[in-house]
Structure formats: C-alpha cells, structure tokens
Amino acid sequence: MIETKIAVRNLIANSRRTLLTLLIIVVGLTAVLFIAGYINMVRVGFGELLIGEKYSHFQIYKKGFLDTNEPTSMAYSLSPEETAKIEEILSAREEVNFILPRINLHGMVGTTEDSKIFLGYSADPFYESFMTYGTIEQGIKLDMDDPYQCVVGKGLAKKMGLDLGAELLIQVPNEGGGLEAELVSVGGIANFGPEELNNTAVLTSIDIGRSLNYTDNNQYLLVMLHETQYLEDVLAYLKDEVARAGLDLEFRTWVEMDPFYQKVMRDYTFQLNLIAGIFLFVILLAVSNTIYMSIVERTPEIGTLRAIGISRLEIIRTILKEGLILGIIGVSIGVGLAYLIQILLRVVYVELPPPPSLTNPIRLAIGLRVKDVFMYSGLLAGCSTFATLFPGLKAANTNIVSALRHA
Structure with missing residues (x-):
C-alpha cells in the first residue's frame, strides 16, 4: 500500500509530464477504439447492405x-x-x-x-x-x-x-x-x-x-x-x-459472393493493427521518457531510500506501479471518451456515400465491442506498465554513494 502512495505522490510531483503522458494514452486509446468501432460498423453495415440489396x-x-x-x-x-x-x-x-x-x-x-x-x-x-x-x-x-x-x-x-x-x-x-x-x-x-x-x-x-x-x-x-x-x-x-x-x-x-467485401475488411483490419501498433510504440516511449526523467530528478531520493534499507525489488515495484497507475487512469478516460463519441454519433445522423455497386448510404457510427475494449485497453495499460521496467531497473541498480553525491 505504501508503494502505491509513493507512486501516486511521484506522479503528482511531476504533474506536467504526467498530464502529457496521460494525454498521449487517452488520445491513443480513443483513436484506436474509434477506428475499431468504425470498422465493426462498416463490417456490419456494409454486410447488411450487401445482403439486403444484392445477395440475401x-x-x-x-x-x-x-x-x-x-x-x-x-x-x-x-x-x-x-x-x-x-x-x-x-x-x-x-x-x-x-x-x-x-x-x-x-x-x-x-x-x-x-x-x-x-x-x-x-x-x-x-x-x-x-x-x-x-x-x-x-x-x-x-x-x-x-x-x-x-x-x-x-x-x-x-x-x-x-x-x-x-x-x-x-x-x-x-x-x-x-x-x-x-x-x-x-x-x-x-x-x-x-x-x-x-x-x-x-x-x-x-x-x-x-x-x-x-x-x-x-x-x-x-x-x-x-x-x-x-x-x-x-x-x-x-x-x-x-x-x-x-x-x-x-x-x-453472401460473403463468398462478394470478394470486394472480404478485401475491404482485410485492408481495414491491417490498417487498424498498424495504427494500434504505432500508438503502442508512442505510448511506450512517452511513458518510459516520463518515468526516466522523473528518476533522474529523484536520484538523491532513490539513493536515500537504498541507504535506509529499501530493497531493489521494492523500488522496482514502486516505479512499475507508476506506469500501471498512468495506464489505468489513461485507459479509463479513453474508454469513457470512446463511448461518449459512440453516443454522440447515434444522436447526430451523418451519412457516408454508398459503397461501390450499392445504392444506399452507410451511416457514420461506431460499434464498440466489449472484447475490443478489453483487448486494446489491456494492451495500452500493459504497455504503460512495461515501459517503466527499464527505468525501474536503472533506478534499482543505482550506486548508493553516487546517488547521494548527486544531491
């Protein structure tokens, strides 16, 4: 429990970097969920149009x-x-x-x-x-x-x-x-x-x-x-x-009769995975940089903790919890924003042009699936936590005398 309190205090003490990192996580997750929800609605909407207009x-x-x-x-x-x-x-x-x-x-x-x-x-x-x-x-x-x-x-x-x-x-x-x-x-x-x-x-x-x-x-x-x-x-x-x-x-x-539909879905899925991968990489760098800079500024503090008997494992756990807390807060806000966008698009009717060979338009909407929300939220929260591992190891292996001299 004390490790969690310390992790929270450290994040608050570095509020500017913390907020910037949270913003990256929130934007990343919201964007990924929006795209995933849009692809799901295209999969359903495009499919139902093909069924209703052409193939049954x-x-x-x-x-x-x-x-x-x-x-x-x-x-x-x-x-x-x-x-x-x-x-x-x-x-x-x-x-x-x-x-x-x-x-x-x-x-x-x-x-x-x-x-x-x-x-x-x-x-x-x-x-x-x-x-x-x-x-x-x-x-x-x-x-x-x-x-x-x-x-x-x-x-x-x-x-x-x-x-x-x-x-x-x-x-x-x-x-x-x-x-x-x-x-x-x-x-x-x-x-x-x-x-x-x-x-x-x-x-x-x-x-x-x-x-x-x-x-x-x-x-x-x-x-x-x-x-x-x-x-x-x-x-x-x-x-x-x-x-x-x-x-x-x-x-x-109907799927067998329309290879274009299958190609569109394959392309969309590839693009979604590519975008998700880019955001994961950006979040990894952002969180790692935030925690690393925080550790550099707290080098004397870490040296003092090691001098009074705090183990390397406890220091690593504290820093990992900082990444986990960042991830949980960012993911929670991102999921909330994604669902808010979904609700707004249901209220505001926006039409997209009809797909090729069809006559009826597709409504712009997103359909968030629970499995997508859990999968991408877990990936981003896990990425945020993993990003603190190397800074945590560096902090835990800091030489006590050198750290105290840093003051």
Whole structure:
C-alpha cells in the first residue's frame, strides 16, 4: 500500500509530464477504439447492405449452374418440385424470413424508335419488395397485380426517353439461338447506383422471366433470414436435409459472393493493427521518457531510500506501479471518451456515400465491442506498465554513494 502512495505522490510531483503522458494514452486509446468501432460498423453495415440489396444471406442453385459461367442459362435450373421441397425444408426453421426466386436476363429492350442492351433479372414482386436494391425515383417497384410492369434504370430511361407507362419490348436469346420477346410497360424508374447499372438495368416479374424461357423453373433462390447470426446454423441444417432428400444443390453465402467485401475488411483490419501498433510504440516511449526523467530528478531520493534499507525489488515495484497507475487512469478516460463519441454519433445522423455497386448510404457510427475494449485497453495499460521496467531497473541498480553525491 505504501508503494502505491509513493507512486501516486511521484506522479503528482511531476504533474506536467504526467498530464502529457496521460494525454498521449487517452488520445491513443480513443483513436484506436474509434477506428475499431468504425470498422465493426462498416463490417456490419456494409454486410447488411450487401445482403439486403444484392445477395440475401445465401443463395441456392442446381449443382452445375455455377460452373457454366453463363448467368442466364436455364440448363441447371430448379424445377417447381425442387423449389417446393426446399421451401418445405426451410419452413421448419423460424429463422428464415422469406425465399425469393429469380431468373437472370440479358438481351435487348426496345421501343418503336430505339433499342438498347440490358442486364437484369426477374423476381417475385412480393418478396422483391423487401429487398433494398435500387432506389425508386418514379413510380413503384414491381407491381404485384400487374406482372407486365417493369422497373428500369434511370440512365436507360433517359437514353431511351422512357416515361412511366411507356411500352418496352424485351428480347432475350433462347437456347436455340433465336429470340424470345415479351411486351411490358414501365412501372418504375430507379437509381441503381453505378452509371453502368443505371444504363442497363431492367427488372421484371418472375412470370416474365419464366415466359421468356418457356419454363416454370426458377434459376436460383435467395434466402433471407431474420438475423445474419443464424446463417451458419440454418445453412448446416439445410445441407443435411437436402442430402437426405437426394437433391443435388449448391450454396453460396453472401460473403463468398462478394470478394470486394472480404478485401475491404482485410485492408481495414491491417490498417487498424498498424495504427494500434504505432500508438503502442508512442505510448511506450512517452511513458518510459516520463518515468526516466522523473528518476533522474529523484536520484538523491532513490539513493536515500537504498541507504535506509529499501530493497531493489521494492523500488522496482514502486516505479512499475507508476506506469500501471498512468495506464489505468489513461485507459479509463479513453474508454469513457470512446463511448461518449459512440453516443454522440447515434444522436447526430451523418451519412457516408454508398459503397461501390450499392445504392444506399452507410451511416457514420461506431460499434464498440466489449472484447475490443478489453483487448486494446489491456494492451495500452500493459504497455504503460512495461515501459517503466527499464527505468525501474536503472533506478534499482543505482550506486548508493553516487546517488547521494548527486544531491
């Protein structure tokens, strides 16, 4: 206890250096926690955008579809019986929100005056309404009551002079090399983000996709869960049940379908570790310098303590406690500031631009995880304590006579 009191008094006696060192620890920890919290929110927010706009939680294909490299091929499609069996299996899991059938399309869209190449898909209008892909600027998303209405990208609408209600002829190539066509009307004009998508995107009801392909099959299924945390359990269950049912299927999770997301997260994690390492090094130098300068000024005091019988170990422990106290106080303030920033960002709504290929913005926020708080707080407090070890050893090994002469 007496060692702790002495350590506190020494820190107070050197208040200017103590405050400067505390400031470095506080700023360092707050910055590291802010970045860690931001990366966590990007991981969650970016992921949820990808799930909601593009991929769902996972997709189901007929085995062989992914090897064709032909995204519009119906050679490996899911029959109504296979779709019904999959729906039956997944209906037993309350974690499943809905199942969305889709068919990819590409070809030409035209009016009496102009035609353009398009890329898009057909989907069930009801369940597609729960997906957030595309921001409707005019009209509505796919009409549940009128399968012959479509949604087009705003760039395509502008280039072709399309307004709501305009008739559009959709033509797609068939397996025999000919063309199949359907006449639809524009029910909605949407912003799909990147210019190349806005200039080519066309969304139709699943009935149009089936009609163009002369089939009742679905090309693939999107499965949306109530929460992302259920993904592994539901997918493992589905694989087991599908194997028992003798269905030959393939699965892809949203993470597997977006390598860009994985790259972003790897880069962010590397940057976080680099910044944390820099701050740890700075704190190590700052605390070590503060304690070392304090020891130089207290050399006569240390000599006196050694002369009256205070052991080397007790001196080392006292100095180590100075670093520990600095670390604990700095970490406490830093954690408090990080949580305060988190609360402020929840109150103040700040938007970041949408990630590439997406249309919805990400909110600027931080999500502090308890494990991150404990890990980085422990690292910085431990670093602060470790930084006093070498000055402590130097002080403990000070020659008593030389130290007393220093006075």
